[in-house]
Amino acid sequence: MFALLVLACFAAFFVTQRLKHTPTAVQSFKLTPFFSPTPAGHIKAERISFKLAKADEVTVTIVTVGGDVVATLVRDLPVARYKPLSLRWNGRRGTAHRYTLSAGANGRPIILPATEGGLAPAGPYRVRVTLRKQARTVESQRSFTLVGR
Numbered sequence: 001m002f003a004l005l006v007l008a009c010f011a012a013f014f015v016t017q018r019l020k021h022t023p024t025a026v027q028s029f030k031l032t033p034f035f036s037p038t039p040a041g042h043i044k045a046e047r048i049s050f051k052l053a054k055a056d057e058v059t060v061t062i063v064t065v066g067g068d069v070v071a072t073l074v075r076d077l078p079v080a081r082y083k084p085l086s087l088r089w090n091g092r093r094g095t096a097h098r099y100t101l102s103a104g105a106n107g108r109p110i111i112l113p114a115t116e117g118g119l120a121p122a123g124p125y126r127v128r129v130t131l132r133k134q135a136r137t138v139e140s141q142r143s144f145t146l147v148g149r
Contacts, residue, residue, distance in 0.1 A: 026129050026138040027051045028084070036147040037091030037119060045088040045112075046144055048073075048127055055081045057132040062089055062125050065143055069128075070120050072096060073113040076132055086110045091146055093117030122148030 029050045035043040052058070058079050062071040072095040079085050086108060094117030102110045124143040131138070 024138075025053055025131060025134060025136060027053060027082075029127070029140045029142070031127065031140060031142055031144045034145040034147050035091070038148070041147065045090050046125075046146070047086070047088060049084055049086040050127075050129065051082050051084050052079050052131070053081065054134065055079065056134055058085070059130040059132070060085075060087060061128045061130070062120075063128050063139070065124050065126060070125065071113075071115045071117075073115070074099065074111060077111075084108060088112050090115060091119055093120050120146055122146050 027050065030047070032043055032047040035041065035046045037044050046062075048060070056079060057076045059075045059077075060073045061069050062073065063069055070093055071089060073087050073089060074096065077085075086104060088110060090113075092115040094115045096113030096115045099111050099113040102112055104110045122145075124145050126143045127140040129138050130136075
């Protein structure tokens with residue numbers, strides 16, 4: 001019995017080590033801590049960026065801290081492995097049916113989804129990334145705040 005417990009401990013150790021060294025599916029989440037899409041706001045759009053450990057097709061949504069979907073920025077967008085994806089959210093509800101591309105200061109493209117619904121209420125939000133091929137969903141650990149009028 002003792003030998004079985006020792007063997008189980010060694011097996012658990014090796015499984016844990018492997019999990020520690022496996023890269024997370026969504027990496028380098030970067031968010032603006034707060035923004036205000038109102039005319040008086042200094043930062044008009046939420047800046048979102050991340051990388052993927054494996055190439056996939058992503059759907060990016062904005063959700064309340066309770067998990068309710070407020071806006072869908074992109075749907076089934078192909079994203080290459082380890083290539084940063086940068087998006088901006090204008091604070092409006094709804095699904096973006098089109099988007100434009102802009103160049104960031106570093107020359108990387110930024111996706112500007114056109115969500116055209118009403119302005120979302122002030123409060124904290126999170127980013128949810130759905131990975132279609134991996135059949136999994138990852139939510140940002142940190143939230144950001146939409147500041148109202």
